[in-house]
Amino acid sequence: MKDAKTATLARMVMDKHICPYGVKSKWLLEKHGYTVDDQWLTTREQTDAYKAEHGVETTPLTIIDGKQIGGYTDLLRFFGNPLPDKDATSYKPVVAVFAIAAGLALAVSYATVGSPLTVRAAEWFVSFSMAILAMLKLQDVEKFSTMFVGYDLLARRWVPYAYAYPFLEALAGILMAARALDWLSIPVALFIGSIGAVSVFYAVYVQKRELKCACVGGSSNVPLGFVSLTENLFMIGMAVWMLAHG
Template sequence: MEEHSVETTPQTFIGNERIGGYDALREFFGQDVKDDDETTYQPVIAIFAVAFLMALGLSWAFYGSILTLRAFEWFIAISMSFLAVQKLQDVETFSTMFLNYDLLAQKWVRYGYVYPFGEALAGILMVAGALVWISAPVALFIGTVGAASVFKAVYIDKREIKCACVGGGSNVPLGFVSLTENLMMIFMGVWMSARAMGLF
């Protein structure tokens, strides 16, 4: 390593020529090299697609039909739970990234550590359809704060930063996706509260 002034291994050699690591080898053979800073929506698409299919599967299993109101509720609740899991993989990195734009976390840093647990709790309880008096206010609160924070950062301050919505190491841009996540939580908070009060 010292001989070739490199910091990582393995290194590839062809004849006596040092090509380099994995990316350099791909480039040498004319293959595409992934840019780690490239923005992508792939993690969010995967989460929402699997959550949607799970919701349809649950609806089919419990009601014998995929077209039920409960399937819609499950879709949002499962999406919330999956997004929380992404954040909980590395709470420290998530909270650091979250501080870049969340208004409450900027005032009270611990909120960045509490947020993913609150989202997971609300999502799990909403999947179960239980303890609405806990899940609905939690979803409503974190959704409202989140929506206001994203709206300010993206649409008022015009900042171009990464979203912490799928964890701290993501390359998903802050904007429509994160706003949608928060609006879904607000909707579910209001929806579940209204159902619990027997309004429909």
């Protein structure tokens, strides 16, 4: 019979603090078939003494077959599934935005007219996408504006536009979803979408600069290019569609 796999895990479990990485480490070990000797560090003094004894700076600490594996990220690496580099580019935030926007659009269309596949569903998809992207920018307008002025042609000449942009995008998206105040939403979407499209095209395809896109907020690692251009073309297309089918 194959020997059972065992691991020792030391983690902080205190009255006012339970280390989340310790909880995840225990779950990860059990997921991989390990029986866990779960050792709780219940005071700060006990934790400091344990770290000094084992020569580590942080807990949790996993030990397997007498070998110190380390904390949660080290454990992920041990099992062959390391976390991606925090500076690595990723399209996951954008995929999440468009997937949620599409799901909401299909759901609202089904709830209102009995079918998910309608013209209004397509309109809602664009307007919901605009509103969600604006919400992400509004989480930290300062960070967004700093990234945005790096490539937007108007924001580089008039910085207040960088602060106003997410509010304008949110306004246009919400009004377009409701098909309300078209006289306001259409010009706003055309204005910010056109300037944005020209700015992205110039920065990426003419100047050939490698920049991060502010489309999902100022902390994203989404490359500037196709995604941001698509966002702006969505706004332009929606505005033109509404003008033609108002």
